[in-house]
Amino acid sequence: MKGNGVAPRDETSSMATRAAWLHYAGGLTQAQVAKRLGLSSLKAHRLITRANQEGSVKVFIDGEVSECVELEQRLVDAFGLETCQVVPEIDEPELPLRSLGIAGAQFLRREIERGEGTLIGVGHGRTLAASVEHLPQVSADNVRFVSLFGGLTRKFAASPHDVIYRLTERTHAQAYVMPVPFFANTVEDRRILLGQRGVSDVLELARSADLMFVSVGTAEREASLVMTGQIEPEEIDEVKRDGGVGELLGHFFDRDGNPVETALSERILALGRAELANRRIVAVAGGTVKMDAIRSVLASGYLTGLITDENTARTLTEASAR
Numbered sequence: 001m002k003g004n005g006v007a008p009r010d011e012t013s014s015m016a017t018r019a020a021w022l023h024y025a026g027g028l029t030q031a032q033v034a035k036r037l038g039l040s041s042l043k044a045h046r047l048i049t050r051a052n053q054e055g056s057v058k059v060f061i062d063g064e065v066s067e068c069v070e071l072e073q074r075l076v077d078a079f080g081l082e083t084c085q086v087v088p089e090i091d092e093p094e095l096p097l098r099s100l101g102i103a104g105a106q107f108l109r110r111e112i113e114r115g116e117g118t119l120i121g122v123g124h125g126r127t128l129a130a131s132v133e134h135l136p137q138v139s140a141d142n143v144r145f146v147s148l149f150g151g152l153t154r155k156f157a158a159s160p161h162d163v164i165y166r167l168t169e170r171t172h173a174q175a176y177v178m179p180v181p182f183f184a185n186t187v188e189d190r191r192i193l194l195g196q197r198g199v200s201d202v203l204e205l206a207r208s209a210d211l212m213f214v215s216v217g218t219a220e221r222e223a224s225l226v227m228t229g230q231i232e233p234e235e236i237d238e239v240k241r242d243g244g245v246g247e248l249l250g251h252f253f254d255r256d257g258n259p260v261e262t263a264l265s266e267r268i269l270a271l272g273r274a275e276l277a278n279r280r281i282v283a284v285a286g287g288t289v290k291m292d293a294i295r296s297v298l299a300s301g302y303l304t305g306l307i308t309d310e311n312t313a314r315t316l317t318e319a320s321a322r
Contacts, residue, residue, distance in 0.1 A: 012047075013054060014066035019044055020051035021088045025102050028090070071313040075306060078320040079298045083282065083305040086313040095287040096309045097130045103307050104131025104213075104284040111211060112140045112171060121148040121206050122164055123214030123249055124182075125224045127284050131213075132166045140171035146205045148212060148249055149270030150180035150193075151230075178202045182230040182250060184267045193269060207275055216285035217247030218293040225250075231264065238262055246296030248283070248303075249276065255292065257299025276302050286312040295319065 015037070022033045034044035068086040075084045087103040090096065108131060111120065122128065122145055145164050164175045180199055184190035193199055217223050219240040221233045225247065244252035244260040250270045252260040259273060282305035285294050295316060297303060308316075 011066065012050070016047040016051040016054065018088050019047040022090060023048050025087075025090065025099060027098075068310055068313070071310065071317060074317040075308075075313055078317060079303070079306075080301070081303065081305055082280075085307045087307070087309055089310040095126070095289055096312075097126060099309055100127045100284050100286050100307065101130025101134045104128065105134035105136075107282070107284070107307055108132075108135055108213065109138055111213075112138055112143050112173075115143055115210070118143045118211070119205070119209050120145050121209030121212040121214075122146065122167070123148055123212065124151060124163070124228075125215030125217060125285075127215045127286075128163050128213065129166075131284055132163055132170065135167070135170050137170055140173040143171065143173045145171075145173055145175040146202060146209060147177045148206050148209070148214070149268070150178045150182050150199070176202050176205055178206075178269065180269050182225070182269060183264055184269055187266050190267050190269060199269070203271070206271055210280065212249075212276075212279060212281040214249060214281060214283050216283050216290055216294050216297045218290055219244035219247065219252060220289075222289070223247065235262075235264060239264065246293035246300075248281075248297045248300065251276075253296045253300045255296055255299075257296055257301065259300075273302075280304050282307065284308075288312075291315055 019033050019037060022028045022036060023030060028036065030044050030048065031041050033048070034041045037044065039047070068088060071086045072084040075081060075086070085103055085107065087099045090099050104127060111118065120143060145167050147164055164177055167173065168175045178199055180193045180196075184193055194203070217225055219236055221236055223236060225231045226233055226236050239252050239260060239262050242260050242262055243254040244262070245255045246253050250264075250268045251273050252262065252264075254260050281303050283297065283303050284307040286309035288311075291312060294306075294308070294312065298306070298316070
């Protein structure tokens with residue numbers, strides 16, 4: 001994870017880390033690693049061995065790839081981020097769930113291990129679910145998790161409540177959920193639900209989160225919000241017609257990062273945009289299908305950190321340089 005300033009990295013160590021990532025995280029055989037990097041099988045074997053000897057390979061791969069470090073710094077500079085992590089690309093161009101899940105779990109593990117009394121707000125989406133899936137068992141007695149919005153859905157597997165439930169399984173931490181849908185049926189229903197004590201208490205807790213760990217959604221019918229039944233396809237169509245491109249915690253933004261107000265905006269059961277300003281919000285997101293959405297949310301200025309893949313990072317930095 002990088003802030004301002006990038007330390008030089010030995011080229012061979014960098015290549016060794018990339019080879020180890022492809023082998024252990026990407027699931028490639030040593031022969032496939034050799035082909036990907038344009039090396040002999042013997043050279044690939046030696047690089048992976050070196051990564052092991054240098055201590056880069058643990059539960060996670062802790063070394064740095066020089067090209068990724070350079071992209072991290074360029075993203076920090078381009079979008080005013082405090083932190084950024086770029087992971088080496090493997091064969092997951094559209095939605096790199098495996099690599100992002102591993103990187104997201106790595107970030108989450110560090111936050112858990114360093115934080116005493118830390119309160120972590122949790123967003124929604126497949127990349128967050130993948131991050132929790134790759135998180136090993138870790139003691140987190142002094143960490144609490146809270147859902148950042150209502151999340152009851154017709155399809156349980158991708159709901160934020162399920163993500164938090166799996167987090168508690170792996171960490172034994174306390175968790176708080178909002179037992180309401182993400183979007184109320186009507187504005188009046190929203191008012192009534194927000195007046196419920198259990199809902200208002202959890203929402204107040206979410207407002208005090210030390211970290212918000214989130215993903216980025218799109219304004220397409222394939223978006224997680226639609227696929228999990230939290231909104232209807234016709235509703236996301238309206239968002240797109242109104243210029244919506246990216247989604248962060250239920251709030252939509254156009255290609256330039258400006259808020260997009262729709263009928264959904266009046267029915268959301270989550271923190272408002274004003275409550276997201278000047279907060280520590282780290283998103284894990286990547287892949288070609290989310291490129292425009294990520295750029296949109298970055299342009300909004302709400303994110304302070306981004307975990308993404310190498311191909312996405314390269315495209316984002318090239319676009320910002322134009």
